[in-house]
Every structure is written in structure tokens, then in C-alpha cells.
Amino acid sequence: MSEASHTHDHDHAPPTDEAGPLSYYQRLELAVRELLIEKGVLTADEVRAGIEDMDGRSPERGALVVARAWSDPDFKERLLADGPAACAELGIDVSPARLAVVENTDDVHNVIVCTLCSCYPRPLLGLPPSWYKSSSYRARAVREPRAVLGEFGTVIPEDVAIRVHDSTAELRYMVLPQRPPGTEELDSDALAELVTRDSMIGVTTALAPTAERHA
Amino acid sequence: MSEPGRGVHDIGGLGGDALDRSEHEHEFWEKRVDALMMLLVGKYEILTVDELRRGIEQLGEGAYEELAYYDRWIASIAANLLEKGVLTSEEIGRKLEEIDERPPVAS
Amino acid sequence: MTAPAFAPGERVTVRHANPPGHVRTPFYIRGKTGEVERVCDEFGNPEELAFGRRDSASVRLYRVRFPLPEVWSDYSGNGSDTIDVELYEHWLEPTEETAV
Numbered sequence: 001m002s003e004a005s006h007t008h009d010h011d012h013a014p015p016t017d018e019a020g021p022l023s024y025y026q027r028l029e030l031a032v033r034e035l036l037i038e039k040g041v042l043t044a045d046e047v048r049a050g051i052e053d054m055d056g057r058s059p060e061r062g063a064l065v066v067a068r069a070w071s072d073p074d075f076k077e078r079l080l081a082d083g084p085a086a087c088a089e090l091g092i093d094v095s096p097a098r099l100a101v102v103e104n105t106d107d108v109h110n111v112i113v114c115t116l117c118s119c120y121p122r123p124l125l126g127l128p129p130s131w132y133k134s135s136s137y138r139a140r141a142v143r144e145p146r147a148v149l150g151e152f153g154t155v156i157p158e159d160v161a162i163r164v165h166d167s168t169a170e171l172r173y174m175v176l177p178q179r180p181p182g183t184e185e186l187d188s189d190a191l192a193e194l195v196t197r198d199s200m201i202g203v204t205t206a207l208a209p210t211a212e213r214h215a
Numbered sequence: 216m217s218e219p220g221r222g223v224h225d226i227g228g229l230g231g232d233a234l235d236r237s238e239h240e241h242e243f244w245e246k247r248v249d250a251l252m253m254l255l256v257g258k259y260e261i262l263t264v265d266e267l268r269r270g271i272e273q274l275g276e277g278a279y280e281e282l283a284y285y286d287r288w289i290a291s292i293a294a295n296l297l298e299k300g301v302l303t304s305e306e307i308g309r310k311l312e313e314i315d316e317r318p319p320v321a322s
Numbered sequence: 323m324t325a326p327a328f329a330p331g332e333r334v335t336v337r338h339a340n341p342p343g344h345v346r347t348p349f350y351i352r353g354k355t356g357e358v359e360r361v362c363d364e365f366g367n368p369e370e371l372a373f374g375r376r377d378s379a380s381v382r383l384y385r386v387r388f389p390l391p392e393v394w395s396d397y398s399g400n401g402s403d404t405i406d407v408e409l410y411e412h413w414l415e416p417t418e419e420t421a422v
Contacts (some may be wrong), residue, residue: 021319025246025286031310032293033251035302041261042254050250051243096257098363115227115348116283117268127249128222130239134285136231142350143228145390146399161402164390166227168346169383169408170365220340228350228394265372267346287382299374 054127061092062174063125063195066206067188069101070179076103079163079176087124094123097172102165104178109156110163111149111202113141113174119167121174125197132201142166151205175202183209223279224272252292263294269293273315326411327359333357333417334386336409344372347413349402355417356388359406366388367410382411 022030036042065087069076079086081101100119102110114120115138120128131137141148145162149155156162165173177199183191186209198204241249255262270291274282282290296302328334338353346368362383370378390403397403 022314023286025282025289027287027311027314028293028307029244029248029251029285030314031307032289032302033247034295035306035310036296038250039301041301042251042259044259046254047250048245050253051246054246054249113227115350116224116346117271127241130284131234133234134234135226135280136234139226139229139231142390142405143230143394144398145403148234151236158400161400161404162390163387163403164405166348166351166405166407168348169368169410170362171385171408218340218349220342222344225349227348260376263366263371263374263376265344265368266374268368269372272344 017081043045053072057123057126059125059195059197059200060192061126062121062197062200063126063192064188065090065092065174066176066195067202069176070183070191071188076176083174094121097121097123098170099124100171100173101164101176102173103176104205106160108163109160109202110165110173110175111141111145112165112167112175113138114167115142116166116168116174119172119185121172121200123172124174125200129197149203152198154204175200177202177206180206180208222272223275224268248289248292252288255292261299261301262292266295267291290291323364324382326383326384328358328361328411328414328416330358330361333419334384334414335374335417337413337415339413343369345369345413347409348407350386350393351409353409354393356386356389356407358384359387360385362408382407384411384414386414399420 033047034048039043065079068090069079075086075089078089079101080103083101084094084097087094087099104110118128118133120132122128137148142164145164146156149162167173177195179191180194183194190209194207194209196207199206252262252267256264256267266287271279271287274287274290278290279287293302293307297304297307329344333355335355336347336352340352342351342418362385364380364382366376367378367381385406386409387404389401390399390405391397391401393405
């Protein structure tokens with residue numbers, strides 16, 4: 001980690017910390033963490049390293065995997081058969097997640113939810129967005145997936161089946177969106193630009209090549 | 216309103232309002248809670264993920280619905296550490312008093 | 323390792339039990355019938371792990387696919403829309419097919 005010289009165990013409030021009065025639970029976090037450090041259960045450096053790992057995981061990783069799968073059919077086959085092994089080929093360690101990649105086709109559109117808590121393919125997409133953790137998404141995605149997708153502007157044709165995945169146990173799902181038409185000439189970097197976080201959750205499709213990323 | 220045997224967290228199919236799709240950066244303290252949990256579950260095997268979840272589910276209906284996501288996490292982490300004797304209420308209480316006496320973080 | 327009780331393609335019904343404790347079988351899927359999509363590995367039992375018992379016997383996990391119109395009688399989407407749920411073996415029973 002980048003703070004190897006930072007050897008003492010006192011965790012300064014970083015400049016990015018929230019200012020003003022702390023809530024009860026913010027103070028509880030301070031209390032629990034400081035006590036665990038004082039008792040030698042864990043160290044401040046380990047907490048910092050954990051946050052750095054967390055910050056290193058973002059949807060760009062998932063997009064890299066998807067772009068590779070779009071441009072290399074053999075890789076795609078390996079990815080669908082054994083997600084962790086295929087990601088390891090790209091130098092991406094998804095452990096301890098048991099990654100299951102589910103493929104969108106002309107006949108099937110996949111979408112991911114965790115109705116019981118907030119399970120999410122963190123190694124490939126980072127921390128989940130607020131709406132994914134919201135009671136509304138969790139309560140509705142399994143009952144009216146087409147209406148939920150509609151709120152993202154996603155209309156799945158009637159003759160395409162929706163396949164909802166409720167992440168209730170050990171598997172962590174990532175959607176392999178369909179490669180948009182008109183992208184035959186694009187290289188992997190350009191393809192990855194089209195792969196949004198939401199398209200890998202399955203609430204949208206990948207961007208069209210001319211669309212703005214945040215359109 | 217809840218049915219016996221249905222946990223407060225077990226909300227699949229219950230319906231709800233339109234999604235609030237606004238994006239929020241995670242606050243630094245939220246990331247610390249997350250990192251703490253990962254260390255306690257992974258490297259140190261002091262807690263299991265299912266103990267965290269059980270603690271959250273047992274916060275009670277009002278608390279589950281009213282508390283923010285990482286509020287629930289740290290509440291459950293603290294409850295589990297008390298249950299296991301890793302920390303005591305007195306230790307946490309005294310630390311909270313000490314924190315209350317610190318000068319506020321400057322804006 | 324114990325041999326899986328169910329095979330891919332087999333029809334299974336989720337037990338309609340509402341026990342206390344921490345269980346990972348969602349309420350909405352209890353009592354519903356689906357088809358084994360995939361036999362997964364054996365894992366620690368979350369119902370025991372929830373109380374810190376890390377060395378309890380592991381349990382077989384399955385991915386089971388349910389037609390959404392059978393989960394929700396008022397389902398309004400496409401009739402072939404489905405939901406996959408991961409379920410542990412002790413929550414599943416062979417489906418007794420009633421003669422028509």
C-alpha cells in the first residue's frame with residue numbers, strides 16, 4: 001500500500017471525512033474501530049488497505065471483461081463456463097466471489113437483484129449504487145421486472161424473456177450484455193467504453209457506439 | 216403488517232415506489248465500516264457474513280426501515296462483537312464519551 | 323461430499339416453512355415449484371453460520387428456475403419470464419406431480 005511509511009497506529013481523520021456533528025452511528029464506527037485497533041484485533045493500516053482495495057474495484061473492470069468476451073468467442077465461452085478462471089486470465093482476481101456470468105441473447109435478457117440484502121459482484125463492479133440496495137428495487141425487481149427496467153428507459157421486447165436472478169446465497173452474478181450493432185470496427189478500449197455498470201446489472205443495455213457515455 | 220416467519224429484510228415481491236436513481240459517492244466512514252467488516256469476516260474470521268446479516272435482520276422493524284445502510288452494518292457489527300465478548304458495553308460507552316469530548320471536525 | 327439429491331432439469335418444490343433464525347430462502351418463493359437449473363457446490367450452512375458455528379455440516383446449493391407467472395398469479399409480463407433463486411437442499415422436496 002501507499003502508506004508504508006505511515007507506521008503508527010493512530011488513524012487521523014482524513015481531509016475527505018465529513019465535517020460537522022457526527023451521527024450516533026458515525027461515532028459508533030469511530031468507537032468500534034478505535035477499540036479494535038487499541039486491543040490489537042486489527043490495525044489502522046489494514047483498514048486503509050481495505051479501502052484502497054475497495055476503491056480499486058470499479059465497473060471499468062467488468063467492462064474490460066465484457067469487451068474481451070465480445071471480441072474473443074473462445075474467451076466468452078470460458079467466461080460463461082467458469083467466471084473466476086476467465087477473469088484470472090485477465091489478471092482480475094474475483095475471489096472469494098463465486099462469479100456467474102449470465103449472457104443476454106436475442107431471446108433472453110438477464111437482470112440481477114438481491115432481495116434479502118445487497119449481494120453484488122463487487123470484484124467486477126465495485127460497491128453497489130444506492131438504488132440497487134433500496135427497498136424499492138429489492139421489492140419490485142422480482143415482481144415487475146419490466147416496469148423496473150422501464151424506469152431506466154429500458155424496454156425489452158415482448159418476445160424476449162426476462163430472466164431475473166435473486167442472489168440469495170453464494171453466487172454473484174454479472175450480466176454479459178449484447179454487443180451493440182455497428183461496433184465491428186471498434187477495438188477493445190472503444191468497446192469497453194460502451195459497457196456501463198447498469199448494463200452489467202441488466203437494468204440497461206450497452207450503449208450505442210455514438211451515444212454519450214452519460215447520456 | 217409483517218407476517219410471522221417473514222423477516223423485516225425479506226421484502227422480495229412486496230412492491231414499492233418508483234426508484235430513486237440518484238447516485239451518491241460513498242462517504243469515507245461508510246467505506247471504513249465496509250472495510251472493518253471485510254477484515255472481521257475474511258482475514259480474522261471473528262464474524263461471519265451471516266452473523267452480520269442476522270444482526271441487521273434483528274434490529275427490529277422500525278430500525279431496519281429507518282436506519283441508513285451502513286448505520287445498520289455498524290449497529291450489527293457492534294452487537295455481534297458484544298455477543299462474542301470481543302468488546303464490552305462499558306468499553307464502547309466510555310469510548311463514545313471520549314469521542315463526544317473531542318473538538319468537532321473542521322469544515 | 324454427499325451426492326446431490328436433485329439433478330438438473332428435475333422439478334422441485336420449496337418447503338413452505340417459516341422458521342425463526344436467519345434463513346436465505348426468500349418468503350416469496352416458499353411453496354413454489356421450479357426446475358433445477360444448476361447443481362452448485364456444497365457450502366457452509368448460513369442458518370448455522372448466522373450463529374457463528376463455522377464447523378457445522380456443509381449443505382448442497384442449487385440454482386432453481388421458476389416461471390414468474392407461477393410465482394405471482396397476477397404477473398403481467400411475458401409468460402416465459404423467469405426467476406432464478408439459489409436454494410439449499412434442505413429447503414427442497416421432489417415435486418409430486420398430480421395426475422390430470
